[in-house]
Amino acid sequence: MAIAPLRRGLPLNQPRERPPSPREPARWIASHPDIRGLHVTHRLHRLLEPCPELKHAHDLVRRFAAMLANRDAAPLLSWLDELSRSGLPPLAGIAGGRREDQHAVAQGIITTYNSGVNEGRLPDVELQKRRMAGRAGVPLLRHRVVLIAHLRRRYADRPTTAPR
Known part of the structure; x- marks a missing residue:
């Protein structure tokens, strides 16, 4: 691997950047x-x-x-x-x-309005549906989604601390 650039005629003293991913x-x-x-x-x-x-x-x-x-x-x-x-x-x-x-x-x-909050809740509902795998009805699904929304709101209001 160390000799391959020499064989291709590439200078060794110039640093090469890796190409960016797509x-x-x-x-x-x-x-x-x-x-x-x-x-x-x-x-x-x-x-x-x-x-x-x-x-x-x-x-x-x-x-x-x-x-x-x-x-x-x-x-x-x-x-x-x-x-x-x-x-x-x-x-x-x-x-x-x-x-x-x-x-x-x-x-x-x-418009200044958007549906970002609703779009953020849809993955929660889908995740809970997958976790329960059809074993529970709508009342339990609703209860779990409401709990997740409450937890998100609770932790979103927390003051952030500087990384240690």
Whole structure:
């Protein structure tokens, strides 16, 4: 293993970074530029330079994030059109699905309300249903879900302490 880089003609005195996993660039693209560190921002720009498709996808994601941050749904139709014309099949598929529900998407962008609390409870219900495996009825399931919600609320209100 120590001789293999020499055989390939690679210099040994230059440190080499490992290539990012596919999830890392996706997380970098989706995260806000102010939150990313300088090292991550530099790696992302080096990754976007040779790939115009990835750069275009990055620009589209940032434009949608700007719509969410500004709560402005006016550019949604032009954004969906550009998403369809991007030439990238996964993005065109997303555009088709969002175009069918464009009124709901626009409402989700401009409204301050969300169903995040309900979405957080659904996995609790599903987990309890799996644990009980059909052995109990609705009253026991309701009781256990209410207890879990109470515990979450109780521990969410706790002050956090610094790690030791």
